Amino acid sequence: MSRLKKKAGILLCVFIAAIAVYFVLTQNILNREDERVYVSMEEATLPVVHTETMGREMNPLCGYVQDMTGAADSLTILPQDRVLPVVISGYAGEVSGIRYEIRSLDQQQLVERTTVNTWENGEDGVRAELPVQNLISQDKQYQLCLYVGLDDGREARYYTRILWTQDTKAQEMVDLAADFSEKTFDYEAARELTTYLEPSQSADNTTLGHVTLQSEFDQITWGGLDIQPVGEKRLTLKQLDGIMGNVELTYMAAESGSVDRIYEVTENFTMKWDSQRIYMMSYDRTMNEVFSGGGDEVSGKRILLGISTDDAISVKKSQNGKYRAFVSSRDLWRYEWDGSRPYLVRLFSFRGEDRTELRNNYNRHDIRVLNVDDSGNVDFLVYGYMNRGVHEGAVGAAFYRYQEEKGILEERFFFPASKPYEELAMDISRLAKLGANGMFYVYLDGAVYAVDLNSNEYLVTASGLTEGTWAVSQDQSRLAWQDGPDRYGAETIHLMNLETGTRQDIHARDGEVLRALGFVENDFIYGMAEQNGQWMSGNRVIGLPVYGLKIVDDNLNVETEYGKEGLYVSGVRVTEGRVHLEQLAKTGANSYQKAGEDIIVCNVEVGVPKLEGIGWYASEDRKKLYFVQLDTEVKAGSRVRVSAPRNVAYDVSDTLDLKSGGRKAETVYRAYGNGKLLQVTDGLAEAVAACYDAMGYVTDESGRIVWNRVTRPNMRTIREWDTLAGRILGQLATFSEDGEYGTGFWLMDGRGLTLQQALYYVGMGCPAAALGPDGSCELIIGYDQYNVTIQDPATGTSRKMGLQDAGTYFASRGNDFVCGLFTE
Incomplete structure (x- = not known):
């Protein structure tokens, strides 16, 4: 009997223990629902290269698996003996070979091609020395491409510009930038920085997302937040031109005592060297919070995104309002309210568990949401440098579809682009539209392509596009382009509805030519001009003034017609339903003079603003905080379910080679300011205007500086x-x-x-x-x-x-x- 009682007691203990384990496991599972989750994607494998110059490791370079002319966005100062030490880190395998090439900036001259035969393996990676030969001129920039062979058969390319100089200005400016950045984290030490500040009443001191020299001292020192850098501070010398230097620091930062509040910070310095001191011409700091999906970030009618800049966030919702897809700091999330609890899906991110790792946080890509349907499916485009995954090290754009029913992320196609991220981003911003007809339209290198999502076949919709010959409506649903290679001699304009794929043609009358002038919402503006009526200055064509213009709808019905006797229109600018006209009077066969301005007021519905669906409020400690606006209130304490797609499928994906063979502008100017590419244009004046306020500079097609405000x-x-x-x-x-x-x-x-x-x-x-x-x-x-x-x-x-x-x-x-x- 006692044995029976003993046995029963043992069974009871086992039963109680099983129940306890069950409740513990269940609680753990429930608790894990609001932990961070990550998209299933191969980890980054390409190593990172740092150059050792000016007494520090700097200019971190990420690897490419394709030739990338123009990707050298850093400048490395060579030691006096021209032997450049490099550190290759972050690769799990073995380095099988190292070689390098030095070319002129215009790529026309191969200066040196050398194979490095020896290197050392250490705890921090592979160390090698590049013995640059005495074939380069002093004080002249060249492009260096470092090729690193890997034991898995790949060869990664790393680009930087190099400069051999006796000058020490770069060293002084790099040291100042590093010291300035460090002192901003110490309120007392930062008082030494006041000599550089230029506080202005026009500066926006309501946000920590964007700080400049015109900001208040409190802004420079992080508004009183207890914040410190975490991980590596990556320092890059981006440009040196005489007495002007541009230096950039990028790093992650976190608030003390907070696990989830982590920020991406970029500090850019434009400096002017003088024998007495270094002048700070521009300081531009951006700070963007990395959204974690934590439960406390979703409450009321808000998904709190936190501190950010306007260009780092966007949102698109389904027509039924049930789903919202939003981008925050290059991460894509989808929100759903199922009637009882909020549900977040982290659809895409290159970040991994280590949120400070360089390759995961390399900020040369972005995401554009194309469509969110009423079933929760999301179509989007990831474009730029691919940090990891099957396209790691490539530059291009990948079209993805998240399938709600299967819970998977499906890549539909990928197209490579042999241009830097910033230039690709400019093309994508011009046109990247998913039509209701199942066609995806994208602008790239002077052409518009249409990709059929059912077959992944593509057509060239329009090619040979140059500035002033084509236009896109604000919502990118309408496209118009001039026919033929002559910018000032088009006899036909094509007008296309990208939702339906239908096309209409506008033909010139005898003795006239046409100009595509733009859109006011979805109505198209075009002008009529006299053949051979170009505005000339000597042999230069300044433009083609039009003697009349029409505003038409999709069916070419004329909404508005404009023309005044003796007056011509040289340019059109559209703002909020108003068409601003620059008027000219003719003074000769091909000469004109300015004659004032006029305005056409159109009765159209103004389009959706850029930050539609995004709101903000003022926080006492963190100042302006952005949030995604919700229709349904989430009760305080509601548990947020957070997940990620189960896997990424590539079985239906194709690689598309988008090439049209169309013409390109012979002269290209690039405007830079605060470390960013601001504009690419064929006009010098337009490029200068784009970077003037940013204390910037302009380069030509070869990368040579042709205008610099500071110097x-x-x-x-x-x-x-x-x-x-x-x-x-x-x-x-x-x-x-x-x-x-x-x-x-x-x-x-x-x-x-x-x-x-x-x-x-x-x-x-x-x-x-x-x-x-x-x-x-x-x-x-x-x-x-x-x-x-x-x-x-x-x-x-x-x-x-x-x-x-x-x-x-x-x-x-x-x-x-x-x-x-x-x-x-």
Whole structure:
């Protein structure tokens, strides 16, 4: 009997223990529902390369698996002996080979090709030295491509520009940037930084997402938040041009005592070296919170995204309002309210468990949500550098579809792009549209492609597109483009509805040509012009003024028609249903002069604002906090279910080679400011205007700097102006496009530059030609803080004019400058 009782007691204990285990496991499972989850994706495998220069490891380089001309967005200063140490880290296997190539920036000249035969394996990775030969010139930039062979058969490419110089300015500016950044985390030490600050009442001191030199001291020091960097601080020298340097630091930061509040921080410094001190010309800091999906971030009618910049967040919801897909700091989430509890799915992210790891957080990609349907399926595009996964190390765009019913993420296609992320992003921003007809339309390199999602076949919808020959509506549902290769001679315009795929054609009448001018919402604006009615200045075509314009709907029904006797329109700008017109009066066969402006007010519904569905409120400690707006209130304490797609499927994916063979602009200018590419254009004045306020610079197609706001001297007088002016004056009669006119001399159409901007070229030692509407020409040969010196080449006389008066004078003459630059 006692044995029976003993046995029964043992069984009871086992039963109780089983129940306890069950409740513990159940509780653990429930608790895990609001932990972070990650998309099933192969981990990053390509190593990272750092260069050792100026006494520190810097310029972190991520690897590419394709040739990437233009990807060298860092500048490495070579040691005096030209032996460059590099550190190759983060690769689990063995390095099988190292070699490198050095080329001119325009890629036309191979300077050196060398194989490195020895390297050392250490705890921090592979260390090697690149013995750059004495084949490069001092104080001239080159592109270096480092090839690293891996034991899995791949060869990764790493790009940087190199500069061999005796100058120590770069060292001083890099040290200042690192010291400035470090001191912002110490309130007392940061007081030393006040000498660089320029507080302004116009600065936005309501947010920590964007901080500049014009911000208050409290903003510079993180608004009182107890925040510190975590992981590696990645320092990059991005540019050095004479006395101007641009340095960038990127890192992750976290609030003390908070596990989930982690931020991506980028600090960019533009500096000007002087023998007495270094001037801070621009400081630009962005701070974006990484959304974790924690339960406390979803409450009320909000999904709290936290501190951010406007361009790091977006949201799109289904028509029935049940689902919302939102992007926050390059992570894509989908929210659902199932009637009883909130549900978050982390659809896509390159981040892994280590949220500070460089490769997972490399910020050269973005996500664009294309569609969210009423069943919870989400179509989206991931574009830029692929940090990890099957396309690791490639640049391009991948189209994904999240299938709610199966809970999987399916890649439909991928197309590579041989251009840096920022340029690809500009193309995607121009057009990336999923039509209701199941076709995906995308702009890339001067062409629009249509991809059939049922077959992954693609068509070239339009090719040979250049600035001023095509237009897209604000919601990207309508596309218009001129037919034929002549920008100023189109007799047909094609108008296409990208939702349905239907196309209409507009034909010119005899004796006229057409111009695509833009859209006001979904109504198309086009102009009629006289054949051979171009606006000319010498041999340069300034534009094609139109004598009338029409605004039409999808069916080409005329909504508005505009035209005034004796007046022409040179340009159109659309803002909130208003069409602003720049008017001209004709003064000759191919000459015009400004005649004021006019406005057409259109009765159209203004489109959806960029931050539709995003709100913000002011927090006492963290200032402006962004959130996704919800229709249904989530009760406090509600448990948020968080998950990720079960797997990523590639079985239906194809790699598309999108090439149209269309024409491209022969002259390309790139405008940079605060470490970012701001604009790519074929017009010098447009590029300068884009980067002027950011203390930026402009490069040509080869990467050579052709304008820099910071490096212009405070004064300059060209003594032998007559000899130098001859090189410009001798070309004016035939000058029609930007390019090299004689060895080492680059001539550019500077029409539209302000006087202050055109003086850069005088500061670089070349007179600037200023043309008048009557064909006359004057030369600017000098300036100081108060005056400019103007020379009349016809009479040989010169005169001085105050800077302000001169600016007004040349503006009244059209700011028609022709500028030269000595490149050798």
